[in-house]
Each structure stands twice: as C-alpha cells, then as structure tokens.
C-alpha cells in the first residue's frame with residue numbers, strides 16, 4: 001500500500017533504535033549481552049554501529065580487528081536486530097595522524113590542530129581519502145552480504161573546514177575551473193578594486209581568515225561553495241569505496257543542517273536523507289515554536305529527495321550534553337518523535353543507546369543510563385514509544401506531498417552573513433525564514449523547504465522570504481512558475497545581489513522587479529525597540545482588516561503595476577505601500593515590504609493558501625498547541641494529531657470516521673487528546 005518502497009525491504013516497519021557503541025564495552029561481555037535483552041524489551045529493531053570505531057577496527061596499520069563486530073552482527077542476527085553500519089571516517093586513529101600529519105585540519109587562523117581525532121580531518125588530503133577508502137572497502141567487503149545489514153551510515157555529521165596548503169591549492173584550482181582560468185574574471189566577480197585588492201597571481205588568493213582577508217564577499221562566498229564541493233568529493237570517495245562491494249545496500253549520512261556545508265548538495269549524494277534533531281522543549285520560547293524549528297529542518301531534509309521518506313537518525317530520549325535543556329517531560333518524547341514520523345520520517349532513532357562511562361558524551365541522554373536499569377522513566381517511555389511505532393507499519397513509505405514550499409537557501413544564507421549592518425545579529429533562518437514557515441506549520445499546510453536551485457513545478461505556492469541573493473536563471477524560473485498560475489510571496493531585502501555577491505544595478509528588487517511590479521527606493525532598519533505598522537486598505541482582496549505591527553525592516557517601495565493591499569501607518573513613509581500583489585500571467589506575486597510577525601503572517605498565509613487551493617491537514621481552526629499533519633499512500637490518508645501542550649485538546653472529527661492505528665478504535669465526533677498525547681489515524685473510506 002506504500003507509495004515508496006521501504007528503505008530496505010528486509011525491514012518494512014518504522015525503524016526504531018539508536019547509535020550503539022559496543023566498541024566502548026568490549027571488556028564487558030555481560031553488558032553487551034544485557035544490551036541485546038534490553039534492546040528487545042525496548043522494541044528496537046535497528047542500531048547504528050561503528051560510527052567512531054576506527055581505532056577499535058584497526059588499532060595498528062593493516063591490523064584489522066573485526067572479530068568484535070562479527071560477534072555483534074551474529075548476536076543481532078540471532079535476536080532479529082538489524083544494523084545500520086557506519087564508516088568510521090569521522091574519527092581517525094592516532095597512528096594515522098602520526099604517519100600522515102597532513103590529514104589533520106588547519107583552522108582559519110592557519111594553526112594545525114593537535115590531538116583531536118574527531119571531526120578533525122582535511123577534506124583534500126589524498127592520504128586521508130586513500131585510507132578512508134581502504135577502510136570503507138574493507139568493511140563493505142566483509143559485511144555487504146550479512147543478512148541483517150540494512151543501511152550504510154556514511155561518515156557522521158559532516159561539517160567544518162580546513163585551511164591547510166592542500167586545501168588552499170585545491171581552492172585555487174576550483175576557482176580556475178569556475179572562472180575559466182581567468183584571474184581577470186575573478187577580480188571582476190569579487191570587485192577587488194575595493195581597497196586595493198587586485199589579485200595579480202593565483203598564489204595570492206587564500207581562504208578567508210580572521211588574521212587575513214575577510215572583506216571580499218565574493219571570495220567568502222566562493223570559499224564556502226568550495227568547502228561544500230570539496231566535502232562532496234570526499235564523500236563520493238567514501239560512496240565509491242562502499243559500492244565496490246556493496247552496491248545494493250542503501251546509503252545515508254546524518255545531516256546537521258548547520259551553516260558550514262550546503263545540505264542540499266551533501267544530502268543529494270545519498271539514497272536516503274537523514275538528520276539529527278536536538279530540540280529544547282519546555283523552554284520559554286514555547287513548545288510549538290520549538291516543534292516548528294524541528295519541522296522546518298525535517299521539511300528540508302525530506303525535500304532533498306522528493307517523493308520518498310527520510311530518516312530521523314538521532315534524537316535524545318532525555319537531554320543533550322551540548323546545550324542547556326530540561327528533561328523531556330512525561331509524554332513529550334513520544335509526541336516529539338511522532339512529529340518526525342508525521343513529517344515523513346520512517347524512523348525514530350536515538351543518540352544514544354547506553355551512556356559511556358567517560359568522555360564528552362558521558363552525560364548525553366541515553367536509553368540506558370549509568371545505572372544499567374530498565375526501570376527509569378526514560379527507558380519505560382522509549383519502550384512505550386517502541387510499542388506505538390510497531391502499530392504504525394502501514395505508514396511506512398507513505399508521502400507528505402506538499403503543494404507549498406518555503407525557500408531556505410544556503411548561498412543566500414552565506415551572503416546575508418556578510419551584509420553586516422543590514423543583517424546585524426539577525427539570523428536568516430531564525431528571524432526571516434522561520435516565521436513564514438511557522439505560519440504554514442500552525443495552519444496544518446504541508447510545506448517543503450527548498451533551495452533556489454530546486455525545481456518548483458510541483459508546487460502551487462512558494463514563499464521566498466528575504467531572497468537577497470538571486471542566482472542566474474532563478475528569476476526566469478519564478479516568472480515561469482507564476483505565469484503558469486503559481487502564487488509567489490516575496491519580502492523586503494530581495495533581489496539585492498547576484499551569485500558573486502555583487503549588487504544588482506538598476507533598482508531593487510533587481511531581477512525580481514518586473515515580477516513583483518514594485519520598485520524599492522530605500523530600506524529603513526529600525527532599532528529593536530522601534531515598531532511601525534501596516535494597515536490593510538479597505539476592501540482589499542485578502543479581506544485583511546486591522547493594524548499589524550512590523551519591526552526591524554521597512555522598505556520604502558512604489559507600485560509599478562502592482563495593486564497596493566496595505567500601507568504603512570507611521571513615520572515619513574506613512575501611507576506608502578507595505579504589501580502589494582502583482583498579477584503576472586495566470587498567477588500572482590505578493591510583496592511584503594516590512595518584517596511582520598505571526599499576528600499578520602498567520603491570517604495572511606491562511607487567506608493565500610485558501611485562494612491557491614492548498615489543502616489543509618484538517619478543516620477548521622486547530623486549537624493552539626495542537627498540530628495536524630498528513631501522509632498519503634495510494635489513496636490512503638493518515639492523520640497525525642499531536643498535542644504539544646500540558647493541557648488536553650479537543651478535536652471534532654465531525655462525521656468523518658478515522659481508525660486509531662495503534663488500538664484500531666474507530667473515532668468520529670469530538671474527542672480529547674491528552675497532554676503531550678498523539679493520535680495516529682487512518683481514514684475509513686466512505
């Protein structure tokens with residue numbers, strides 16, 4: 001009944017498990033045996049093994065110690081447990097760094113780091129690529145045909161950058177290729193006439209540095225592109241090495257979605273996308289806000305590989321070691337995990353199975369603590385969630401199929417960081433993208449989160465907040481999308497620079513000006529304490545009424561064919577347009593000139609989604625704190641109702657009849673969803 005086959009046909013259920021580090025407990029066979037018993041009790045079916053285990057797999061050069069991993073495969077197989085086998089490239093053994101000192105990263109200050117094995121290797125070093133390829137191939141040759149191998153976990157949380165001489169030379173070669181061997185083209189693209197920066201020899205070009213050059217924005221942007229490109233080359237080497245012996249087992253890597261590497265490019269290299277989610281629930285910002293952050297990053301991870309599920313690869317059952325966060329209150333782990341499933345994840349995986357006795361992560365939340373006991377609340381909640389997920393096998397392979405998308409683009413993110421006074425301490429994703437995505441999230445409108453490079457033809461509605469950097473061809477793609485009937489939402493501070501971070505001439509929003517039907521004369525950047533307001537014009541087509549606060553950014557714009565829907569209330573630009581709509585072909589472009597909050601964005605997006613005939617997860621208004629999401633599979637609808645608050649929420653199914661997947665109870669009419677409770681339902685066909 002699925003629309004996409006299971007990630008691996010050997011395991012056609014929701015995958016449930018954790019990172020497992022038996023390599024830290026090899027002198028405790030009693031604990032390894034107890035692990036198996038407890039994994040079965042918790043309802044686990046797959047564990048990620050070997051992520052940082054190189055020094056246990058090869059303690060000396062060429063001396064392989066696979067016996068312990070063989071025993072793990074054997075004992076798992078005997079107990080019906082599956083393995084997501086990691087390559088150990090994220091942490092090299094010390095003997096390897098002693099033999100090849102050049103594999104160790106050099107930081108932006110040009111200091112070669114010392115002693116640290118984890119996340120500390122050079123992307124470029126031929127020696128490290130060769131050694132990683134050798135180890136990956138050895139693992140693939142030995143384990144590819146094991147009955148219980150279901151996935152390759154390649155690397156771990158790829159990230160960071162290296163500024164060594166190997167990387168500097170590779171960067172120069174990357175630039176020669178990008179600019180057709182023309183240093184003149186580099187100088188033009190980077191505007192190096194600024195402050196006497198003309199490059200007269202390729203050797204003068206270096207990566208950005210706090211003790212060197214950081215004021216050439218085109219250089220900064222190309223460096224970050226290069227780092228992602230070089231990481232992709234590194235990863236391709238890993239994938240090719242695995243596929244020498246294991247062509248049929250799918251691959252993934254656990255994305256962190258941090259700013260350093262472009263996740264759209266990294267994730268697209270793999271068969272399945274996955275990410276690590278570490279929310280801070282019960283914080284003052286509110287659970288819905290936190291849940292929406294997780295949803296945004298899940299919508300992104302899923303959209304990298306359209307029309308297939310993704311995997312939640314890591315989550316904590318209690319706390320993390322790296323941030324101050326309360327313990328998840330009773331029930332929160334279940335509803336937070338089911339949110340990931342609702343958004344298209346076919347797994348709930350944890351970090352970590354068992355707390356180690358020492359090292360960085362000894363206090364990071366785990367299913368098994370230092371007491372080794374199954375009685376604590378954490379274990380019992382994990383066990384209950386395992387039972388719930390066992391009832392959700394029908395959901396496996398079902399799809400989210402959004403008709404709306406929000407653009408969250410990494411090259412735009414990098415360029416915005418350099419806009420200095422016009423971004424300040426504000427974060428592209430937190431201050432600009434997130435409020436727009438949150439409006440969709442709370443409305444129950446499914447969204448993909450996409451880069452500006454990705455296809456848009458499958459959507460009816462696209463929101464592209466603060467699309468500051470517009471790459472060649474993007475404006476034309478968006479024009480075609482709107483001309484064919486799509487609805488596009490643009491905001492202030494869009495169409496400002498090209499893909500070299502050079503400002504467009506001829507007036508903002510640059511290549512989007514004709515599409516938006518407006519001209520931006522100037523942008524006012526308010527202090528944090530300041531507010532203005534936008535007031536919808538009477539009789540506006542969206543039927544918006546009232547006064548809505550705006551803050552931080554207010555563009556002074558003029559309509560050039562667009563219809564004015566709302567105007568500023570105060571300051572010298574009072575009465576000038578703050579919201580416009582431009583009819584273009586069969587579609588429409590809305591331009592929001594000021595930074596509005598949820599008070600405006602929620603009704604704004606609700607009206608636009610209705611107008612664009614975008615489906616909502618449920619009819620009617622959801623009570624605050626209750627989230628609704630849907631997945632679909634070959635004519636079957638699944639509905640997730642998730643209560644993120646500490647009070648029960650009432651929901652009226654009306655005359656529709658839904659089956660609770662876990663209990664097979666048939667629901668219609670009004671029901672109460674308990675605090676931190678979740679209903680996962682399948683629609684009864686009428």
Ligand SMILES: [Zn+2]
Nearest residue numbers: 122162164167
């Ligand atoms: Zn390097």
